[in-house]
Amino acid sequence: MAFYRAQVLVCGGAGCISSGCKAVQQALIHEINKAGIDEEVKVIETGCIGTCELGPVLVVYPDGTFYQKVKPEDVHTIVEEHLVKGRIVSRLLYKDPLTEKTIPEYTKISFFAGQTRVALRNTGVIDPSVIEEYIARDGYAALGKVLTEMSPEQVIDEISRSGLRGRGGAGFSTGLKWRLTAQAPGDEKYVVCNADEGDPGAFMDRSILEGDPHSIIEAMAIAGYAIGSSQGYIYVRAEYPLAVANMQRAIEQARQYNLLGKDIFGTGFDFDLEIRVGAGAFVCGEETALIASIEGNRGEPRPKPPYPSNSGLWGKPTLINNVETLANIPPIILQGSEWFRQIGTEKSKGTKVFAVAGKINNTGLVEVPMGMTLREIIYDVCGGIPGGKQFKAAQTGGPSGGCLTADHLDVPMEYDSLVSLGSMMGSGGLIIMDEDTCMVDIARFFLDFTQDESCGKCTPCRIGTKRMLEILNRITRGEGKEGDIEALEALAENIKKSSLCGLGQSAPNPVLSTLRYFRSEYEAHIREKRCPAGACQALIVYAIQPDRCRGCGVCARVCPVEAVSGQPRSPYEINSEKCIKCGLCREKCPFDAIAKH
Template sequence: MEMYRSHVLVCAGAGCISSACKSVQSALQEHIEKTGLENEIKVVETGCMGPCDLGPVIMIFPDGVFYRKLKPEDAAEIVNEHLLKGKVVTRLLHRPVGSEERVADFGQLEFFKRQTRIALRNTGIINPESVEEYIARDGYRALGKALSQTTPQQVIDAVKESGLRGRGGAGFPTGLKWEFTARANGDAKYVVCNADEGDPGAFMDRSILEGDPHSVLEAMAICGYAIGASRGYIYVRAEYPLAVDRLETAINKAREYGLLGDNIFGTGFNFNIEIRVGAGAFVCGEETALLASIEGQRGEPRPKPPFPAQEGLWGKPTVINNVETWANIPPIILNGVAWFASIGTEKSKGTKVFALAGKVNNTGLVEVPMGTTLREIIFDIGGGIPDGKKFKAVQTGGPSGGCIPEEYLDTPVDYDSLNKLGTIMGSGGMIIVDEDTCMVDLAKFFLEFVQEESCGKCAPCRIGTKRMLEILQRITSGNGREGDIELLEELSQGIKSSALCGLGQTAPNPVLSTLRYFRHEYEAHINDKKCPAGACQALLTYYINPETCRGCGLCAKECPAGAITGEKKKPHVIDPAKCIKCGSCQQKCKFDSIITI
């Protein structure tokens, strides 16, 4: 067995790969070999470490030093100074927002030290393509324990008593879903992993598959034993090629080691897993549409009941959980029910992974105990809002969720608390917006997404969301009229009560939540023909400040409509009748003389 004094962990999640982490990795390996340290230092390619905005990033163990925003040319200094001489390269350390000092120990960074990692326990730490490294982190011990020490019913009871709820949507109790399937009659049963993560700004499931695929395979095998299934399917969208590649490698390695296949651990239990790659339709995140797609049919939802636990894949009883839910199963079986149930709140046990995106300093993946407040997540872990801007709202739950304003920042994040505010946990997307964001425009953005992704099977979703979108487009273009708000509310309630599937029923949520908390912005758009955030181009009036205009003429040359006139070295003016509000003049002005009112 090879022994190394240090490991250089290179984040190779999809985000860091897009930031050219592979070039940094190659440069590190090259300089390690040049200095003759290849037998002492090992470079390990890991999954996502979390802080996506800082990539490419590396961690050096056992030192615990975290370097960020690296370039290939930094590799020589890291190798020569840190790995050879033991001197930390200070300039490459992270300096938290508002701090004058750079922090060497990753464990002292607020981003990391405030997290509790269960689902993400291995991402960013192990090589996801090495089954040996997963095993070294207690991998497959839970499966061995389940097969050798417990009955199927005891496994189900453990999942029930842990309080684990589905991490992909409404939060249905996971153990109950397993029990319903186990009790259902069927000559065959199936286990399905829903990895069709489609919410804008969400990438939790992708990162687990890229960084710790064996955790999902082990969990699905445990479920197969518990419900009496011998086959599982992972439905993953084609936009996740890295996740698909690492899953395929993991499945092959697990079969090679006898951890999947026939007679696992010599117990007589057989279980195999196959990958099904979806075309990326948002509606296939709905469980019945997903099952139809696996079967080779058009991905459309069907009425429920019967639920998949009774009639799922090919009409057989089926358990469907999303990636993050599966990742929690092995630790629960291994560490016990009491351990997991001690984390979180009374009705929302364990942790939740969130993808912080939008107007926040520290974007990326974070995992915190249920009950952590929005303020802690956004300001303590996320580092607050960039450029000194004011926090305005956070959108949770993606297109099916809603917006939460500043007054509720101290709300604990759990299923029930979010529901009371008119939003949902969803898969864990958390998009932060600042004072420059128009809430009407934001609602329009999510409705555009839902309308485009609607499967079209039922009229409330197909036609109703189209009508809502047309109203929002009219409002943001300056043509809103009296009664539009009431019409939006009426349409929303009708769609929620009559759409076929959960995606259609929750489609109006972004509109309803913004109406609930930011109704005044809708009223300003409709009544005053003004956008309070200054974001809706059609409602802006461009004006040249005569006190600061130098008369350089650059704005007039840039204007495609010929709306700007004036003599050289004298203040210019904009003709509102000709102005097409493209903003080109404002971008060109060197003196910040062009403002919007």
């Protein structure tokens, strides 16, 4: 093995690939070779570091310097200055959005410092294509431990004691799920990893699959041992090609090292894995639909019970865990359930990864202890809301969840508190909204998603969500009428109670929760034909304030549809019939004379 004095980590997650990390990586290798330091400095492509907004990012070790938004043309300077001369290139450093201070060191940046990384312990740290790097960080030691020191019952007990709950949606006890599957009668059982991540904006599972695939393989093998299964399937969507490729390579490496296959560690335990690629239907994240899809059928849910733990894949007892859940398993085994229980709250143990998006300075993935408040996540970890705007609401749980308001900023983020507020943890989507966001429009957005993703099998979800969406469309167009809110509520209650699967049962949540906290916005749309946030285009009116207008005529010149008219040096007017509400006049007015309401 060669000695390197420095290692440069290039984030190679799908998000950074989109922002051009491959070109940066090539430039880096080129410049390092040119500087003649290729035997001193090693370039390592890692998985997602989490700061997707800031990509492409580089971390230079041993000092852990974090460079953000690196362009290929910046690379020359980094190599010459930092790698050759040891001088940090401060213009590429991260600047704290609140204090405006630059922070060179990765671990000192509040975004990272505020996190507790268990599930994401390796992503962004190791090179996912090198199994040795996973092993160096105690990879497969947990598997070794359970196979040589623990009985399956002890493994299940340990997971149960840890208090780990499913990270994919409902938060069912993982230990209990394992126990039920272990106890179900049947010689043949399966372990399935649900990697059909579908919530818009959530990508923690992708990040783990891409950046730390071996942790999932190891966890599935442990689960296989615990429940008595020798075959696992990873159901991952085709839209995650890098995750599929990294996972496939990891499986092959694990087989080469006999960490998958027959007689693992010489203990007689056999376990192997296959990847099944799904077409990315949201509903296939529902476990019975996922099973149908793996079996080769249309991905549609079936009524439960029977639960997959008794009758799953091909009718056999099947354990289905989500990616993030599985990623927690090896650390629990190695460090013990007691260690894990110390993280989090009484009923929600451990950490949760949130995919923070929307009106927030640092978007990306953050892993924080359960029970951290929304305020801490938004302001301490994620750098607050851009443009000095006010926080209005946060959507948790994606399209199946609901919203939290400013009143809830200090509520601990954990399974039960979220449910009691009419939302849910879901898979950890966290969308931050500021004062410019219309809550009716947000509800409409999520419902549009779920009604489109409905499998169409059961009546309430297929037709009911469509009818709700039609009402919401009308309201946001200014065509709402008295009785619409009541109709929405009646439909929502019915869909929740009578749909076949979790997709339908949770689809009305965004509407119910925005009705609960922002009913007055609905009423303003319906009764006053007004969008209080000024977001619903059909309800916006642009008007020139005569006392401010100096008659310069810029507005009339930029208007694409000749809706503005007037005489120079006297106030102009907007013809609201012609106006297409593009907002260009308001943007261009030098005197801020154009109001939007």
